[in-house]
Amino acid sequence: MKTKKTEIGTCTAQVKSLARFGTPYRLAFLAALMLVFAMVVPSLYTFAQGPRVIQLLADKDNKFKVPGQKQPVITVKAKEVIKFRVTAHKGTETDPKYPGCAHSFTIKELKSQGWDVCLKEGMNEFVLVAPSKPGDYSIECMSKCGKGHDDMNMKMTVTE
Numbered sequence: 001m002k003t004k005k006t007e008i009g010t011c012t013a014q015v016k017s018l019a020r021f022g023t024p025y026r027l028a029f030l031a032a033l034m035l036v037f038a039m040v041v042p043s044l045y046t047f048a049q050g051p052r053v054i055q056l057l058a059d060k061d062n063k064f065k066v067p068g069q070k071q072p073v074i075t076v077k078a079k080e081v082i083k084f085r086v087t088a089h090k091g092t093e094t095d096p097k098y099p100g101c102a103h104s105f106t107i108k109e110l111k112s113q114g115w116d117v118c119l120k121e122g123m124n125e126f127v128l129v130a131p132s133k134p135g136d137y138s139i140e141c142m143s144k145c146g147k148g149h150d151d152m153n154m155k156m157t158v159t160e
């Protein structure tokens, strides 16, 4: 009995000293865990939500339009993943170089990165990644669509 009591006593003392010793580490661990959580949760949330959707109109008067805006200008973040939902309506001409396209959605310097999309009559949905270099870009229609085609463009501002 006597030995057991002593054992328990030693054990309790050990646990106590461990707890005292462990507290700052445990706090640091908890802080680190919270930090990781704070970093992971918003990105998970964004992931679950999917990319931002931008709706546009490539109209029959051969103009790009942003619903609710006077000027067709969009602002995106560098490297942002964007889901475009573009409704296209045919102009007066169709370009044999762009068969089946009412218009095109093109940024000349970013063609190799997918920024050259054929806009078919009706709804067009596609995902693109914004360039990494901030600045102003011009989205143009390259498919000759009739009167106004040469001026068929809109601005995309890329922020950091």
Ligand SMILES: [Cu+2]
Residues within 6 Å of the ligand: 062, 102, 103, 104, 141, 142, 143, 144, 145, 146, 149, 152
């Ligand atoms: Cu056009």
